[in-house]
Each structure stands twice: as structure tokens, then as C-alpha cells.
Amino acid sequence: MGEGLALHWRLKQPRYNLVGTECKAxxxxxxxxxxxxxxxxxxxxxxxxKFSGNGKIYSYTVVRAAPTGFEFQTPYAxxxxxxxxxxxxxxxxxxxxxxxIKNGAKVKMVFRKIMADSESGxxxxxxxxxxx
Amino acid sequence: xxxxxxxxxxxxxxxxxxxxYRELITHAGVNAIKDAKIEGDEVQSLYVGSMTPGxxxxxxxxxxxxxxxxxxxxIPATRVEAACASGxxxxxxxxxAIKSGTADVVVAxxxxxxxxxxxEHATVALAGAGDQEWEAFHGATFPALYALMARxxxxxxxxxxxxxxxxxxxNHSNGTLNPNAxxxxxxxxxxxxxxxxxxxxxxxxxxxxITDGAAAVILxxxxxxxxxxxNPVWITASSQATDTLALHDRKSLSQTRASTIAAKNxxxxxxxxxxxxxxxxxxxxxxxxxxxxxxxxxFCELGKSGKFTQDxxxxxxxxxxxxxxGGLKAKGHPVGATGIAQAVEATLQLxxxxxxxxxEGAHTxxxxxxxxxxxxSVIHIFQKEVD
Numbered sequence: 001m002g003e004g005l006a007l008h009w010r011l012k013q014p015r016y017n018l019v020g021t022e023c024k025a026x027x028x029x030x031x032x033x034x035x036x037x038x039x040x041x042x043x044x045x046x047x048x049x050k051f052s053g054n055g056k057i058y059s060y061t062v063v064r065a066a067p068t069g070f071e072f073q074t075p076y077a078x079x080x081x082x083x084x085x086x087x088x089x090x091x092x093x094x095x096x097x098x099x100x101i102k103n104g105a106k107v108k109m110v111f112r113k114i115m116a117d118s119e120s121g122x123x124x125x126x127x128x129x130x131x132x
Numbered sequence: 133x134x135x136x137x138x139x140x141x142x143x144x145x146x147x148x149x150x151x152x153y154r155e156l157i158t159h160a161g162v163n164a165i166k167d168a169k170i171e172g173d174e175v176q177s178l179y180v181g182s183m184t185p186g187x188x189x190x191x192x193x194x195x196x197x198x199x200x201x202x203x204x205x206x207i208p209a210t211r212v213e214a215a216c217a218s219g220x221x222x223x224x225x226x227x228x229a230i231k232s233g234t235a236d237v238v239v240a241x242x243x244x245x246x247x248x249x250x251x252e253h254a255t256v257a258l259a260g261a262g263d264q265e266w267e268a269f270h271g272a273t274f275p276a277l278y279a280l281m282a283r284x285x286x287x288x289x290x291x292x293x294x295x296x297x298x299x300x301x302x303n304h305s306n307g308t309l310n311p312n313a314x315x316x317x318x319x320x321x322x323x324x325x326x327x328x329x330x331x332x333x334x335x336x337x338x339x340x341x342i343t344d345g346a347a348a349v350i351l352x353x354x355x356x357x358x359x360x361x362x363n364p365v366w367i368t369a370s371s372q373a374t375d376t377l378a379l380h381d382r383k384s385l386s387q388t389r390a391s392t393i394a395a396k397n398x399x400x401x402x403x404x405x406x407x408x409x410x411x412x413x414x415x416x417x418x419x420x421x422x423x424x425x426x427x428x429x430x431f432c433e434l435g436k437s438g439k440f441t442q443d444x445x446x447x448x449x450x451x452x453x454x455x456x457x458g459g460l461k462a463k464g465h466p467v468g469a470t471g472i473a474q475a476v477e478a479t480l481q482l483x484x485x486x487x488x489x490x491x492e493g494a495h496t497x498x499x500x501x502x503x504x505x506x507x508x509s510v511i512h513i514f515q516k517e518v519d
Contacts, residue, residue: 011265060280061280061333064328065255066255066271066273067259068253069271088381090267090379092271114269114271126269
């Protein structure tokens with residue numbers, strides 16, 4: 001999966017810099033970015049919006065059985081993060097005391113390696129979060 | 133009451149190294165035709181639910197493949213896909229084909245051959261039912277997505293890990309009564325609680341297995357059913373709804389909106405409420421999924437599914453038997469086949485042919501088939517007699 005370089009390259013702004021979108025028509029902010037605002041649809045006025053990277057944990061789990069490419073990372077924490085500006089996203093929680101990963105805990109975005117397709121394959125980078 | 137089930141067929145579910153994809157669906161299809169006591173020539177079109185044969189066995193073009201293998205080459209044949217709800221959706225397409233008047237005998241099948249790839253590879257394939265770019269990319273497996281829902285359910289309603297485990301205990305107990313189930317083995321609450329952690333709070337025995345299997349049902353119009361069949365089971369509602377593909381885009385992780393919408397529409401079209409449902413086959417891909425399902429179907433109040441289950445209400449002898457077949461949990465979950473297998477169980481129950489797991493006096497049953505983490509929900513209501 002994911003052998004095409006462009007597949008990841010075209011998402012570098014959201015993945016590297018947490019750039020989502022904002023609908024100027026209704027003010028709603030979206031992360032991951034959307035091409036149209038589901039509320040305003042064709043009346044959407046979509047623009048890029050950079051999130052601060054601050055948020056809190058909305059729900060979390062620890063993955064112990066991983067898919068191909070993540071086998072060597074287990075156990076790893078995955079959380080749904082509520083971003084301060086008002087959208088949610090899914091990401092790993094790293095560099096944090098596992099006992100302190102709780103609902104409501106404050107987190108901030110960090111830039112990390114996500115996984116490598118193979119020894120000679122694409123190295124995927126993107127956001128993870130750590131306890132603030 | 134315009135569409136009837138006049139025949140059902142199913143394979144044993146399990147890990148079958150010696151059986152191929154085409155062998156499984158052929159077996160189920162032929163059994164359904166045999167059960168309906170009709171000739172293949174009567175069948176005017178077919179729909180088959182299959183989630184991702186392209187990944188599991190590198191095969192696409194499934195409609196034609198199935199028609200060819202079951203000896204029905206020539207008729208229109210269509211593959212339907214909505215992740216783990218592919219089977220339920222195939223049933224709905226067949227239902228709609230009859231309802232529209234374009235055909236009066238149609239086959240709905242479902243099949244998946246999942247054990248030709250490694251577990252890690254299957255995990256990658258199944259992750260495609262969620263959001264590949266924004267969930268799977270980060271290593272969020274399917275158990276992880278349901279674990280995130282379970283965690284919210286626990287926070288918001290005080291649901292306990294023991295409540296989840298009780299779903300597994302009950303469904304495995306039902307599975308011991310189903311000769312086609314993958315696991316015909318009972319487990320204690322303690323065994324479930326002590327099973328290997330997969331994605332906290334979900335453990336191995338909270339998860340449905342990787343399964344090979346196929347199922348098929350023959351649907352007919354009212355006119356044809358009366359002519360061809362002595363014991364038709366009527367489909368009195370078929371509904372389908374969607375939610376966001378990714379979990380993080382939802383307002384609530386502890387409720388499944390698509391199922392709530394589909395349930396409301398199904399009850400309206402069958403002109404009945406949840407109190408009239410005698411039994412249900414719900415999509416328990418994980419134990420938490422069954423708890424959320426019985427809430428969205430209105431069998432119990434929001435947040436009370438744990439207690440409802442612990443009180444035995446959903447057990448075979450309870451007030452609302454759920455997953456008499458053993459569910460996805462014990463019967464197995466060959467993803468594309470699951471929605472059809474649920475219809476097979478509903479039909480057997482309403483015909484009084486469910487053997488040791490028969491719900492006495494069953495008149496109305498419901499099937500609930502979910503795709504991904506809840507982005508597709510397909511609900512059907514089955515009834516024994518037409519007024």
C-alpha cells in the first residue's frame with residue numbers, strides 16, 4: 001500500500017504543518033482538510049487554516065496488534081485529539097508517560113516519522129502528539 | 133409485503149485452506165437454489181457483496197466471476213461494496229430490483245476469502261474500511277477504532293469491560309448451537325477478561341475473527357413467491373444510512389448515527405417499533421459494537437446496553453435475543469458474507485428451522501449490518517406472515 005510518492009507528497013501541508021481548512025461562509029474549521037464544507041456545500045468558501053497544534057485527548061487506546069509497517073512500534077498509543085480550534089483528528093501519542101495518557105489530558109503536536117514502506121521505500125512523516 | 137426470501141444457503145464459516153473463493157460462493161449459491169426448490173433458469177439477476185477480494189485474492193470483476201461459476205452466465209451480475217456491510221447492501225440491491233419491478237427472482241450473495249493473506253496483511257486490508265489517509269496512515273487498526281468508541285462509551289455511560297466481555301460470553305454460547313459457526317466453543321467471563329489485549333480496552337475475545345465463508349439468499353416478488361414457495365419469509369423493511377468515514381469527524385463516538393437513522397427508517401416502513409422485534413442479528417464485529425447496536429436499534433435506553441446485556445435480556449432465553457447465530461463474534465466474520473449470513477439466520481428463525489437456538493414463537497426479526505466504524509448501516513426487517 002501507498003507506493004506512490006505523490007500520494008503522500010500532496011498531503012505534506014496537513015501532515016507536516018497541521019494545515020486544515022476553514023469555511024469563510026460559516027466559520028467552521030476542518031481538520032483533516034475538506035474540499036467543500038459539508039454544511040455550506042456549494043456555497044462554501046474554503047481556505048487553508050493552520051491549526052496551533054494544541055489540543056486535548058478525547059479518546060485513546062493502546063494498539064498491541066499492529067498492521068504491516070507498524071509491527072516494530074507496538075505497543076503504541078492512538079488517540080482522537082480535540083484540537084483547540086475545534087476539529088478532531090486521529091494520531092499517535094509519543095514521548096509521554098503511558099500512565100498519564102488520559103482523557104482530557106493536554107497535548108501538543110510534534111513532527112515525527114510515521115513509518116517506512118520498506119528498507120528502500122518511502123519514509124512517511126507526519127504529525128504525532130505528546131503530552132503538553 | 134412485496135419481497136420474500138424463498139431460499140437460503142450458507143457454507144460453514146472458518147479457516148479453510150482447501151477451499152477457494154469461487155468454491156465458497158458456488159456452494160452457498162447452489163444450496164440456496166436447492167433450498168428454494170427452483171431451477172437456475174428462474175434467476176433473473178444477481179448481486180454479490182464482497183469487500184476486498186482485490187486485496188485478499190487479487191481478484192476483481194466479481195459479478196461476472198460468480199455468475200460464471202454458479203452456471204448463470206448471461207444474467208446481469210453486480211458486485212456491491214460497502215466494507216463489512218457489503219452483504220447487507222447486496223441484499224438491499226436485490227430487494228430494490230424486485231421492488232422496482234425489473235425482476236421477480238433475484239439472488240443476493242456474499243463472500244469473502246480472508247485467510248490467503250497473513251493476519252498483518254488482512255489488518256491492512258480491513259483498515260481500508262476506515263479512512264486510509266487520516267486513520268490507517270497513523271497505525272489506527274480496526275480494533276483501535278472500536279476501542280476509541282468503547283473508551284467514550286465507558287466515560288459517558290460508565291460501561292465496564294465486564295459488560296463488553298459478557299457480549300462475547302453470550303455470543304460464544306450461542307455459537308455452540310450453530311453447526312456452521314467458526315467457533316463452537318463457550319468461554320467464561322474470566323477467560324474473555326484474561327484474553328490477550330489487542331487495543332485497550334479490547335481483548336482478543338472482544339474481536340470477531342478472520343474468516344472464510346459465503347452465504348446466499350433467493351428473493352422473489354409476492355406473485356412469484358406465492359407460486360414457488362410454501363414458507364416465504366417477507367422482507368418488510370430495507371433501509372440504509374451513512375455517517376462520516378472517519379471516526380474523528382463525528383460529534384459523538386459513543387453512538388452510531390447511521391444505525392440510528394437506518395433503524396428509524398426501517399421501523400417506519402415496517403410500521404412497527406423495536407418492541408415488536410422478537411430477535412435480531414446485529415453487527416458485533418467487536419463486543420462494543422453490539423452494545424452500541426442495541427442502543428441505536430432502541431432495544432434499550434442509550435447507555436444502558438451493558439446492564440441490559442448483564443441482565444440476560446439479549447441471551448437466547450431473554451426478552452430480546454440478539455445474535456442467536458453466535459454473531460460475527462462466534463459464527464465468524466467473512467466480511468462480504470456477513471450481511472447475507474444474518475438474513476439466512478433470520479429466515480431460519482422465522483421458518484422455525486433454527487434447531488437448538490430456535491427463538492420460540494418468533495414472528496419478526498431484524499438484521500443490522502455495519503460497514504467500517506459505522507459509516508454505513510444497513511437494516512432489514514423480516515416477518516413470517518403477511519396480513
